[in-house]
Each structure stands twice: as C-alpha cells, then as structure tokens.
Amino acid sequence: MTTRGTIFLEEAEILEHRAWPAEQYIVRVSAPEAALRSEPGSFAHIQCDPAVPLRRPLSIMRAERSSGWLEFLYKPVGAGLAKLARRTPGERLSVLAPIGRGFEPDPDRPRILAIGGGVGIPPIVFLAQELRARTEFELIVLMGSEVPFPFDLVTSAHEVGGSPASASHAIELLEQWGIPSRLASCAELAGCFGGFVTELADTWLRASSPQALARTQILACGPEPMLRAAAALAYAYDLPCQVAVEEYMACGVGGCAGCTLTVHGTNGAAMKRVCVDGPVFDARSIYTNPSAGDA
Template sequence: MKKRVEMVVESVNEIALDTVEMTLSNAYVAKNAQSGQFLHLQVEGHSLRRPISIADIDRENGLITMLFKKIGNGTKRLAMYRPGMIIDALGPSGNGFSYDPSMKTALLIGGGIGIPPLYNLGKELRNKGINVIAVLGFQSKEHVFYEAKFNELGETYVVTNDGSYGHKGFVTNVLSQVAKFDYYFSCGPIPMLQAVTKELHDHQGFISLEERMGCGVGACFACVIPTDSEGEYRKICKDGPVFAAKEVIL
C-alpha cells in the first residue's frame, strides 16, 4: 500500500561515523508500513528521490525511524533537515519480509546500512516468540551502530573488516559459530549477499537488495535483477526489495 505523503521530521541524530538516524511522523505510514519496506524521499534541491529503508515502526505514536549514510549530495542534504521540517515521500514502498511464524530461530545477517531494515523485523520476530540471532558487519569500530538494540533481541555478533571491534573479517567468517536456525534474512551490499547465499546455500532464506532507483514505482526499469528463470527479471522497487534467496541471481 503506497501513496504520496508528507512526513514531519521529529529528530535527526548522527549515531555513528557518517550514519544518521532520522525519525519521522505520519500516522498513515506508521499504520501500514511493514518490515523490509522503504520510503522514497524527495530531498530539497534534487530531482530524483532517495530510497531509504525503514528501520523501526512505532504504530502507536505514528513514528517511522530510518537510518542512512551520508555518501552523496542528496543524503548529505537530507542529514541537514531539522525537526519540524516536511519531507515529501512515496510509501510505504516495495514488498517486505515474509516468514513462517512457526519457526523457532531466525538468523539476521546485515552489512553496514543494510542492517537497519533487519531491526524492526527482529523486533517483530521476538514479539512472536521466535528466537533471534544477529550477525552485524561494519567497516570499523567508528561505524558500529544499534549493537545494544540487537542485543536486546538475542545473541548478537559484531564483525568489523579491520578487526577494530568485535570479530575481524566479514559476516561469513562467523556463520560457523552460529547456533542452529530455521531461516535466514540478510541485507547489505551485493558482494556480501553473494557470499552469504553461497555459504548458506543449503538453508532457506530471504535477501533484501540495496539499489539506486529511478521512479521507485516500477515504470522505468532502472532497478531490475535477473531471476532463476531464464530471461525473466524482477523490479527491485516494486517486486522487492525483499526476495527469496534462491529466486534472483546476484
């Protein structure tokens, strides 16, 4: 369910190196958003909208929390917004995570800014009595965020590329230490997702793809990805961003 809405900025905080947490209010979006969906934001001074994943949903208070990295002019401008300002948004957009409510344990694997959409999913799973294990990958200690929040959900492994915090290496380096699980859910850069799906090829899982988008509504074909059926493609903005791990070819 998606429509054009106005969202009010409630708070903006830099919570790690170049990583911004922004809370927005809109009762419609908070009521209808699902874990894994995103908002397509119109940033002042930029023609193309920015897709930002939803990290947390507070339905009772009508709030949505997003995290993003300041990596370009658009996100740097977005980080300059202040409480009370209005952001034009399309959303909630895309298809979110689906799962078997009868599963016992879920493994969440996130890399960098791919971690935020897994947080609300983890909260949702815990509220249904499902055990949560999280593996979170970052570049370095300065980039780490939400460790305490994921620790509240279940056993959490933090991995940094340079070994400055937690385990050294990549998320796949600690998967052998993880207890038995039923399904995995992963979001992060394509190289990470390729490594994860290869490592866990015998398990059932779902992946969420990060991708630059044009229209964000499935009309421009700028964010397509091939499927396991020859000659068929899926639109990340409309059919995704979440897919069954074995449905698409990375």
C-alpha cells in the same frame, strides 16, 4: 499473485535527526499512514530537499505504529543525501511509503539467522523489532560494519553459539529487546568479531546441530558481495534464504523499470523490478551458483 498494496504520500515532520561517527545519520519522521503499514524490508522514497527533485530510496529501520513515526539510517553519499543531512527537527520531508515486498519468515523454520551489513543493517533492526514479541520464532542477529556502528553498544548478556569470547559487544537496543546478537568488522573495532559478518555466521552455523539446522532459515540484507556470501552459506548448509537487495532507483514505484534484475523461477529467467517485486527475493532465484560467481 503478490500485489503492491497502498503507498502513501505524506508531508512528514522531522522529529529527531542525530549524527553518528563516520558520517552516519539517523532521522525520525512523523508519517502515521506509512508507519501503520510498513514491514521489515520495505522502504520509503524521500524528497531530501525542495532543491533536489529526484527522491532517494531509504530502507525503513524502525516503525512505531502507535506514535506514527518512521526511522531511517543513511550516509550522505551524493548531493541529495548531503542536503538531507542538513535538515533539522521541525522541517518537513515529502515521504512516499511503504514501498516493496518485505521479508516473509517461514514459520516451519522458526530458528532465524538474520544478517545485516553496512547500509543493510536497517531492515534487520526492523525485523528484530517486529519479531521480538513473536514467541514462535527464535532470532539471532549478526551485524557487520567497517566503520563504527551508529548505535549505543553494550557487552551482551546473551550467548551466541560459535562466537569467540572477543566478540562480546551488541547493539544496546537489541539487548533491551532480549534478542541475542553479535557484531563483526574487519576494522578492528573493539568487542567485534574480526572478519566478515558472513564468516561469523559460518561459525554459528558450524556450532549448530543437524536438528537445529533443520529448523533454521537465513534472512539477509547488505551489499551484493555480502548477499552472495550469505547465499553461499545457505547452499552449503542447505538452508532457505531470503535477501533484500540494493539497486539504484529513479521512480521507486515500478514505472521506470530502471531497477530490474534477473530472477530465475520455475518458468525460467525473468526481469523483475527491485522496487515493487522486491526488494526481498529468494536467494536461490538470484544467485544460482554463488560460490562460482554466477548470478
């Protein structure tokens, strides 16, 4: 049985706080206990400001174990995150982390297609950070956004099968890590594939041989329509797929059961809590027929 593990409450000092275009922010905090134990797909429950009692869940984008810091990407939607956006280095935040069950890549499927969209980008960056030194896996990262990406971008030196020549840009950090990646957007962003990130994923899968597909799995995080589209790709190409879902949360630690969703298993349907039973689930357990719209 999967268990939750230890969650740490830390008074985390803000080390860096950077604003990016389209009201996007990346904040780095010192949280050594959580940094040691975080995994891609896990999240933190953060008190944004002393004047805002309810915490906000934020996916962990990077964790540096040796230096003891966590990094988060967010948009200031709502009063709590708007106050967080005004916090400055040197101030402290109450951080409850790490929470949730993360991605569990299958070593029998070493070719990983990782798809991140919008606010679902952070767990995929964390996944890339964790897998970059694991030579048993071959990782391809595709990111989608309808606003400018909150990262430094470069022309990629890595080939990604099926992507058009116009899709030339990649996140500089992933390039430094030696991970092939491409970007997609419907907003006509320079260097990006013109369309949804799952459409870009489809071009990559169509360019893959049957032998390569037999070694492939999909790991995805993003808004619900993107996850449904990723699940539909998994069905179409007969691939295993894990998805990290988003849900409104109150307590964040499984007590209030306010973030439940229906999960289908061998014993039928059951209500599961996204915060502690997830947020990563097998796509087939959530989307029984994604093309038809059944969930």
